[in-house]
Amino acid sequence: MNNSFQKFNNADMHLHTNFSDGSLSPYNLIRLAYTNNVELVSITDHDTVNGIIDLNNNKIEGENYIYLLAGVELSTNYSEDSHVLGYGDNLFNYSFATHFEKLKKGRLNRESIIIDKLKKLGINITSEQIKGTNDNQSGGKQTVGRVHIAKTLIKYGYVDSIDEAFNKYLADGRPAYVERPLHSIKETVELLSQNNVFPVLAHPKLIGLNINKLYFIIKELKYCGLEGIEVYHPSANEDYQKQLRAIADEFNLVCTSGSDYHYTEDNLFPGSMIPSWGENMFSDISKTMERMYKLGVQAKKYYFAV
Template sequence: EKLGIEVIPGIELSTSTRQLDVHILGYFINWRNQEILHYIRLFQQERLKRAEKIVAKLNSMGLKLSLDFILEKAGAGSVGRPHIADALMEEGYVLSYDEAFYKYLGNGKPAYEPKYKISTVDAVRLIHRAQGLAFLAHPGMDLSNEDVTQLIKIGLDGLEILHPSHNETKINYFYQLALKNNLLVSGGSDYHGDRKGNATIGNYNIPYQFVIEMKKAVGKSRLLVNQNFQKI
């Protein structure tokens, strides 16, 4: 508040449905909600287990990395494949972040280990129980139009239409799809660091009207929840 910056509490969850990798965004969640905090701790534990398995696979191939070294790179954050890629580069096993994924860490590669996921339906319900809004992240990146149409039916509140992977055609398509299904829209840079030398943070301007509409929806949702509690 002192800096004049508005912060929206949110979360991105990796989920699966019908063997699809689906990312769900939660906006305006109650970040003190005990259930969502429980799941965050669970995800952190599972990410650590995954890192241990990946390091063991790399060690078996003769690439000597220690888990402690990788955890140092993760710092206070949750450990993930990007930190392992950083360690591979630092130790001279690969020359770039992309090479680390292409040779060892990417899907189907020798050191790949699947990520722990919950179902997409469970993720949407979890966000709703935390009084948040559930959006489908970057629908045009890995999903077909038919996949998106089917996912809308599980109770999504909106679609992330503005994203680095979306060209103007995709943006317009998903905007019209959102209007047709009475859904909200959002957008973002999807910034996860600039390891690839393509820092997108600050390069995407999102209309503030998107936020205003989300706030209206959150207000209505929480009013209904409070009314239901009063009736019990």
């Protein structure tokens, strides 16, 4: 085992801030993770790294520190929840800046079409109201998604919950649904891998495939540059984790862990699932860090005040 890479007992590599569809600012998310004894975090907002940039540009220096790994969660067109996590500082390169800008424009275009569809259904909300409802001091750098539209529908009395907004209007097959132009899952893995960003298949259970179909998808993605599978996720029970670990072992993929934290209201906090994930997770974290180190992907100490 290479002793040059950092070892961790508690790592949460899938977290969201208010720069996408989370509720906390990047700084407050870091503080919450630290309070929960998480040693390594990765902010993986949807289709943007602006939360990490904000964190680095607005440091409140202190003696406390946590290890921070640059990350992102990219949407793909395979299914509603077919996402790929990418890790590494190369996410800040120009090639990704242009990719993120295209994704942002796609989101804004979809927002406009959804607003028009809702209007035809007698629901009158505006882009300005969506921004006002979701004001998060992000300087306009938040990626706007359907969750933000759902929150606006709640604020103006059209629905009572985010689930109701999706079930009535925003989910696939509902009257205000709009598909977003996205890369395929293979193209997304290749984009990350070719730019020396570490690709991991996010929450496989949520993709909606049986384990046999998932096996062949992962086999194909391995040849596209896939490096890991998010085995430890709230959607995966112990039996499913075992099945994923077997696939990971066969294709020499690492197994990562992430709470997929979005909102405090979910009663699911950074690192909160880790005790239930057992001893295998600790060795898998070490294997992940070793693989990343060999590929030049490393977490860095982030100093802050509690």
